[in-house]
Amino acid sequence: MTHANSDGRDRLSRWRLVLGGHGADGITTAEGQRVVLSAADHLRDRALEDLYEAPRKGPGGLGASSPRVARWLGDIRGYFPSTVVQVMQADAMDRLGLRQLLLEPEMLRTVQPDIGLVTTLVGLGRVIPEHSRETARAVVRQVTSQLEDRLRSKTIQAVSGALNRAARTRRPRHQDIDWNRTIAANLKHYQPEYRTVVPERLVGYARRSTEVQREIILCIDQSGSMAESVVYSSVFGAVLSSLRSVRTRLVVFDTEVVDLSDELDDPVDVLFGVQLGGGTDINRALAYCQEQITDPTETILVLISDLYEGGIAEEMLRRAAAIVGSGATMIALLALSDSGHPTFDSNHAAALAGIGVPAFACTPDLFPEMMAAAIERRDVGEWAATHDIVTNHED
Structure with a gap:
């Protein structure tokens, strides 16, 4: 009692x-x-x-x-x-x-x-x-280090695995043939009388792992509503930049465009290099990123934005269509955060989806898998649908 x-x-x-x-x-x-x-x-x-x-x-x-x-x-x-x-x-x-x-x-x-x-x-x-300033940087470093510890291994594993799978070719040079996978792929062609496999398809690796295999551009809207996405993007940028087989650029924008790629090894430097708030000119940012693309078929451009365009919307869409038409993979993330349903321009999201740029929000824990799908040239929109993260086109 x-x-x-x-x-x-x-x-x-x-x-x-x-x-x-x-x-x-x-x-x-x-x-x-x-x-x-x-x-x-x-x-x-x-x-x-x-x-x-x-x-x-x-x-x-x-x-x-x-x-x-x-x-x-x-x-x-x-x-x-x-x-x-x-x-x-x-x-x-x-x-x-x-x-x-x-x-x-x-x-x-x-x-x-x-x-x-x-x-x-x-x-x-x-x-x-x-x-x-130093006290503020110490606080930011403590959090970004914790996030990097949480996300690094999963990102490296997903991206490296995708690069290895994507690099296989059916016409490898002799020294690049992966004999175990080649035999497994041709077991149906086993010749009992000769007690051997006659391969019809060779499996190998077209490049050495130390060579750059993909160009990744993170293009980040630094308007105030995207603050959490900016933090996570800086952490992923640091992790991706540590991979020798990937060349990573990080670009932030409002009405101006700033390339912070040289700061990528330190998320704290990136975060104190941005200026949250202000207007938004997505078209101008895409124009800059388009100029950085040297090999479209090997490039993945991730636009992280709520798509509230303050510039010329029609030109933004035409430029996005040109980037996709060149052979590059382009993805629009409406948010990269653990927060709830994002607020975004539904008309622009639908228009981008219509020209081959899937638009959806993504959590940090799913971002590595999304990048793996893009690296392997899978349909990223379909990948998003299978993970139930397709965003309804509503403001």
Whole structure:
């Protein structure tokens, strides 16, 4: 009975924390006893009150005191589990105007790093004061390193395997013949009287693995809505650039185009080289990427954008059609993120699909498989359909 009463009080205490103070102070047990918060729950209640009962982006609550904000962020990490902390941090960005307070290095050291915080810092990028910049970079590096650890092996395995399969040829030079696969492919031609296989089809590798076999261009829209996609793209760019058999370019754009390919070995340098927000000129970005294509049949161009074109839409579509017509593989990712259904221009997505550019959103965990399908020259649109990630053409 004591245990049951304890469980009941715990549930009421949680309701008391959810509902907040004032009227919620009147919550009572079945016996009519008023619910009194423990010392630890009182601290949690105060932290929640500071966030959710403070005026939005104004005085009160945490106020504009950076040291107090730093203490609050440090406190909630001790009061709540990690998943709750991340939700509260995200809410605090808007409710308390923390985007400005995040410019202070002493507060950055107290924040629990996650991809949401990284996108905030990337958005602030060029306005972060010099004395805060190294702290901000350290926070971003911690998150990108974790993402790279999570995604590297799967990406390398998928891409390398696809390159090996795609490099096989039916007319290999003698020294490039893969005899095991050749025999397996020709067992039906076994000649019992000669006790041998007469191969009708030779299987081999046309190139050495150290040679560049594919050109990959990641063309990334750096408008504010694409922030999470920019973070993941920088990580994948770093992983792909480490493969000698792939030449990777990373291009970011708004109304201007910036080639960050020389920074690819460090995702942090890439992220602090972008400027989130501003207009969008996809046509201009595709024009630049088109100029970089030297061998169309070996090139994969991945446009990562919500397709809200601020430039000349008709010209954008004509240029995309020309890229596909040249023999290059082009894919439009409406988002590369773990987030929900993306917002995008459905008319442009449908128009691109109509000229052979599949348009859909993709999670980071599926991105390696998508690249493998593109490398093997499989139908990427069909691949997306089999993985139930075809995006409905709706805004």
